[in-house]
């Protein structure tokens with residue numbers, strides 16, 4: 520059987536390793552941090568930094584294909600790995616999604632709509648950008664942002680000074696504030712031979728920039744459901760993508776606007792674990808290992824809730840509840856804002 524290398528040992532890597540194990544595949548996890556959640560589920564673990572060339576080479580030589588659970592792997596590490604073994608999804612998807620500005624240019628180039636945006640490097644740049652996007656707006660770091668970190672909301676131009684100070688000199692992008700009626704996401708898959716399958720779009724609720732809840736089915740007219748799936752397919756084909764891609768969308772009266780894409784399994788796709796015969800993790804492993812895609816039809820209505828920080832206090836109650844599927848990540852330390860697990864509330868269809 521083949522061995523899958525996974526860059527990153529967080530909860531996404533852990534759930535990928537579980538899915539791979541079910542298919543009889545082995546996983547080798549590469550993670551610089553200590554006590555990674557994926558370690559228990561992996562057949563091999565390398566704890567080394569992304570600058571450790573010897574460790575990267577040994578890792579790449581021990582696997583048949585490399586995938587990743589987060590998009591910020593340094594390019595130098597990827598160059599080295601790619602000289603020894605294929606990386607799926609490919610480098611182009613990573614290059615584009617590592618930088619919000621590049622990503623928006625790419626999406627716009629495909630004819631998809633994004634919020635009005637402009638690059639910002641300093642105060643003068645921000646003032647010019649605000650003229651372009653209007654206020655309110657959101658200033659985001661181009662790289663390394665997640666869970667709403669590295670973002671500042673700007674109500675009007677008087678807040679520009681403070682916003683630049685808050686960003687601490689990081690190259691940024693300013694986005695006009697989108698007045699959306701809902702947020703949805705499409706978890707889309709493409710196999711090595713180019714077949715595409717999308718999970719049913721989920722409706723997402725965030726607070727403080729962190730995903731709290733995903734509900735399927737989304738409250739969405741059929742025409743927008745079709746738009747969402749078609750635009751995801753367009754992105755997959757343009758990138759000759761192999762694996763799962765998460766596409767976050769704003770629903771507006773004028774149609775769908777792309778917020779961002781993630782070249783990996785996605786938090787808003789966790790409902791698939793209890794709503795589909797083949798979930799997003801298995802679908803990703805299948806694609807990456809060169810298998811055909813599986814059956815991702817939805818067989819239940821699902822509400823997924825993230826368990827963040829103190830939400831772990833709910834676990835004893837949830838463990839006793841009917842139709843509640845718990846997924847805990849085995850993290851030793853509970854911290855504010857840290858994703859500790861999730862629960863899927865499941866209502867089987869008819």
Ligand code: ATP
Pocket residue numbers: 634657659664665666667668694695696697698702725728729767778779
């Ligand atoms: P993650 O990668 O964890 O999804 P992130 O740090 O990349 O998060 P974004 O997805 O850019 O953050 O933003 C987080 C949330 O903030 C969005 O889901 C949305 O609720 C809100 N938001 C972001 N950009 C805009 C915008 N231009 N207009 C309105 N709301 C926005």
Ligand code: MG
Pocket residue numbers: 664665666779
């Ligand atoms: Mg993001």
Ligand code: MG
Pocket residue numbers: 767778779
């Ligand atoms: Mg997001």
